[in-house]
Amino acid sequence: MRAPRVIRSAVRPKRLSRWTAAVPLALALAVGAAACGAAPTPAGPGSGSAPPAAGARTLTVFAAASLTGAFTELGRTFEAAHPGTTVRFNFGSSATLAQQIVQGAPADVFAAASPATMKTVTDASLAGEPAVFARNKLQIAVPAGNPAGIDELKDLADARVKVALCAAQVPCGAAAVKALDAAGLTVTPVTLEQDVKATLTKAALGEVDAALVYATDVLASGGKVRGIAFPEADEAINDYPVAALSGAPAGDLARRFVDLVLSQRGGDVLTRAGFEAP
Amino acid sequence: MTTSPTPVRGRARGPEPAGVPGRPPWPLLVPALAGIAFLVLPLAGLLVRAPWSTLPQRLAEPQVLQALRLSLVTATVATGVCLLLGVPLAWLLARTDFPGRRLLRALITVPLVLPPVVGGVALLLVLGRRGLVGQWLESAFGISLPFTTAGVVVAEAFVAMPFLVISVEGALRAADPRFEEAAATLGASRWTVFRRVTLPLIAPGVLAGAVLCWARALGEFGATITFAGNFPGSTQTMPLAVYLALETDPEAAVVLSLVLLAVSVLILAGLRERWVNRVGG
Known part of the structure; x- marks a missing residue:
């Protein structure tokens, strides 16, 4: 089945073969363009400090995998309270997330499953004073x-x-x-x-x-x-610290999200997910 | 019959690259160079970040050697299993016709597409303690695969076998069928034809498939950690050790990755050298 197809394409007119040779190049260009287009969006230095570009703002939260349920709910609450804001989450192992932040990943808020992983980020002077918002047993x-x-x-x-x-x-x-x-x-x-x-x-x-x-x-x-x-x-008992990151592209939103996590309302959501209050 | 494979080997493995002489055209050269940079630069990144000063004492840690040995042994046994099952499977796909063959071929590539962690869960559901086959294995023979070195081999073979099957099937389809036909007309049975004509004919393809398969098994992470777990000495292979080192000590992870890379490159290069010399004379 496969062999005849190969032969057929080998005897195709020359124009087509030149065309197909250019495909990888075009692909490489497209990938390059996509990479260039995607990178600045979250990292864009202007997106947080520049005059508000009429609504459409994104808050990027890096959070420990165990927070997936509770934080997804808090994210929806936050979006409802701040129309035009989208909360994006990156859930994963706290240690991996800390590494990503130290390597320059564009995050606004970091919520870790242990003080040790938060320390990786604060030691690099990338976050303000962390606050413990939940405990897990x-x-x-x-x-x-x-x-x-x-x-x-x-x-x-x-x-x-x-x-x-x-x-x-x-x-x-x-x-x-x-x-x-x-x-x-x-x-x-x-x-x-x-x-x-x-x-x-x-x-x-x-x-x-x-x-x-x-x-x-x-x-x-x-x-x-x-x-x-x-x-x-x-x-x-495991303490969960949260902090707004110093280089946060959406700095003011980051602080407001941390406030929500530390609020009574945030505590209720976390308690329902099985966490204990600090 | 014994000489028949020689011309094919000579054609496939000639000392000079075959083709039209002249400078490589830029639409091929530029993407090729970009491809090299894309594949090699991350390796350079590892080399630059490696903590060279503390390298010797990090390598001397017994856990490193233990994980390395386990990786090499399991990847090699997994490749053996894949050869034993995969070559006949490839032959079946290439040389026989039966209903559902195309569907079967698509199914065989499933482990390539499946995220390895999902593959590991699937293996647990079948071969685990409460799995479809696993509960029977345990009650009848007292065999339990998860959390054992045999489980590592199973996970690696599951993920790596498609590489072998696809390579060997490709080689079978590309092989000139006239040698097999000639052998058959001279009265050789189908099994003899396979053993004495087909296998020598497709040896380069089998070897290429085995190398791919071994490399994939050596780097296997997701299915292994999900199905076989992670315990130093019995199921903790190098990729698992690298992942866990990354949690606390990224430098150690870099060292472990380099060890894995260096050993695999040495083995593959050495194997190729020996094999080419033997065939070339």
Whole structure:
């Protein structure tokens, strides 16, 4: 099937072959033009400080993946309160987001899942004073039916129980280490996942008998896992800081968004998503 | 029969690039140079940012060697699995006719299109502890693939096999069928024809496919971490180690990436050298 097609195109008239040779060039130009056109839009130094270009403004918020639900709702609230404003989110691992900001990504607000990742940004003098707006506590997530009969944290130390933890390099993993240390337990997990959602997935699919994830993740799983609170979680509470970035293209909007996150209304949305007030 | 592959090899692997003599035309040269810059500059970026002064002690960390060894072993075994299953599959697609063949070929390229993380989830749904096949594997044989080194091989093979199948199928279609026909008229069975004529004929294609397949398996991240998890020594391959290093220590991630790159380039270049020498005489 394929071979005859190749032969046919090889004997096509010369004009066409010259034309096709130019296609990659045109493509390269188009890509280049697109890249040039796209880059300045969010980064555009004028978009924030210049006289308002009649409405249409964009606020770019970089936020930890665990904030996806709550912040999407807050974004809609913000858009309703500021007609003509669009809130764009970049959700991801806090450490990755911090790296992106340090490397010059055009962001207005940064909400991190740990003070350590926020520190990466404040150390580079790229953000104002961060404020803690929420706290997140670990829970044991067990798959539907709780096949291994987990009741408390020390059940995870049983060698027959398959446990998924976050890797110590990411905030949920650091918290898990702290909680297990506080309980004086040694747990050998079968996997150290790269983020909390991946850890949750392993429990939701029943591949592990238990996982340590945040209370918010248990809530967000919509009943696929059951959460078991445990007292040692109090030793490993995660603070979520937020800050407007100093180079914010939409500086005034950034401060107003941070105010919304810290307000009573913002707190209500976060509480509903499973966060605790700071 | 034994000499038949020689002219084909000579044609495909001649020492001089075939074609019309003369300067390369600019509509080809300019995009080609742009392509080189596009592919090579990010590598240069890694080299520039590498923390050369602390490189030796970073490399001496046991976790690095452990991850590197695991990567090389799993990628090689995965390539073996792909060869064992992929070459016959490519033959089936190229040399036989059956209803639904075009659909099958489209389905085989699915792992290329699927985001690897989704591929990993799909593997869990089939081979996981509660998966369609996995629960049976566990109850009947006590085999559980997730979180094991075998699971890494499965994830890598799943993602890398299309590269091999497509390369080999292309080689089969490009191979001159007259050699196979001649062998058949001389009384060789279809299996003998495949073994003694077809396979030597398409060897360059198989090797190219295997190299692509190995390289893809070596760099595999999404399906591996989703299906096999991440545990140092058993399932943490280099790309997983790089990703996690990136969370806390970007410099370490650069070092790990460079190690992976250097080792793979050395192996691929060495392999090519040996292979070309053996064929060329």
